[in-house]
Amino acid sequence: MRRPLIAGNWKMNGTKADAEELIRSIIAGVFEMRKVDVAVCPPFPYLFIAEQMLAGTAIGWGSQDVSREEGGAFTGQVSAAMLKDFGCRYAIVGHSERRQFNGETDAIIGRKYAQAMASGVVPILCVGETLEEREQGKTEEVVASHIDGVLNLAGVEAYGHGVVAYEPVWAIGTGVTATPDQAQEVHAFLRERIANKNKEIAEGLRILYGGSMKPGNAAELIGQPDIDGGLIGGASLKAADFVAICQAGEDNA
Ligand code: PEP
Numbered sequence: 001m002r003r004p005l006i007a008g009n010w011k012m013n014g015t016k017a018d019a020e021e022l023i024r025s026i027i028a029g030v031f032e033m034r035k036v037d038v039a040v041c042p043p044f045p046y047l048f049i050a051e052q053m054l055a056g057t058a059i060g061w062g063s064q065d066v067s068r069e070e071g072g073a074f075t076g077q078v079s080a081a082m083l084k085d086f087g088c089r090y091a092i093v094g095h096s097e098r099r100q101f102n103g104e105t106d107a108i109i110g111r112k113y114a115q116a117m118a119s120g121v122v123p124i125l126c127v128g129e130t131l132e133e134r135e136q137g138k139t140e141e142v143v144a145s146h147i148d149g150v151l152n153l154a155g156v157e158a159y160g161h162g163v164v165a166y167e168p169v170w171a172i173g174t175g176v177t178a179t180p181d182q183a184q185e186v187h188a189f190l191r192e193r194i195a196n197k198n199k200e201i202a203e204g205l206r207i208l209y210g211g212s213m214k215p216g217n218a219a220e221l222i223g224q225p226d227i228d229g230g231l232i233g234g235a236s237l238k239a240a241d242f243v244a245i246c247q248a249g250e251d252n253a
Helices: 016-030 044-054 080-085 096-101 106-118 131-135 139-154 156-160 180-195 199-204 215-222 239-252
Strands: 005-009 037-041 060-063 090-093 122-127 163-166 206-209 229-232
Touching: 005 090, 005 206, 005 239, 016 037, 016 044, 016 239, 037 090, 044 060, 080 106, 090 106, 106 122, 106 139, 106 156, 122 139, 131 139, 139 156, 139 180, 156 199, 163 180, 180 199, 180 206, 180 215, 215 229, 215 239, 229 239
Parallel strands: 005 037, 005 229, 037 060, 060 090, 090 122, 122 163, 163 206, 206 229
Antiparallel strands: none
16 A cells, blocks of 8 residues: 655745744644655755754655756756755656746656655656647657656666656646546556566555646545556645645545
């Protein structure tokens, strides 16, 4: 049985005071949940708030990106070892916004995944198709290439150390959510692709859904057999919504 994970991707939002308030409310809201893993991914400068407030709780914290390099003269970048040093449990890699606005390719993202893994930080690999790609019937081809970026570089064993998030680009921040059937179909395809290389690793891999997940649709999505939680954008900035989604994870565990 895979343990559900609900992770909040705050993106580039909020102030230091907002971060403190949000974390305080999340701690209070998920305090009694035992069966779901919960994590927040604040912007880099606010990771120290997560570290200070969440140390000693069951809630993990993570980054929204990580350098593909190990260290050295790479101005503006943050290494996986630094994240580990800072207590980060997770690092999101390959978010569609980074693919779109920062030109990240599957090869670059594969290296980021490998760096996180090598430092003992759990990479959360985002995969997903655009609306145009879906309409052209290319969904499986696109998500397969996203999955293969890691497979080609680090082998199937890499999926024994990470998490995958299926995030259809057309559902991110749009208010349009994939139907549970649409999401389940892609999740099953992703798991099958990894199972072709190693069944046990595929069975243990957590595959989250991301894309306008809200309290109103979380339970049905997480109730699908291959959906093991959520990567939450907009709704992770509202404590009550995020906690309600965590509760859906807890109830489905
Ligand atoms: C995301 O960007 O990872 C995401 C899932 O965003 P939203 O929930 O706002 O669609």
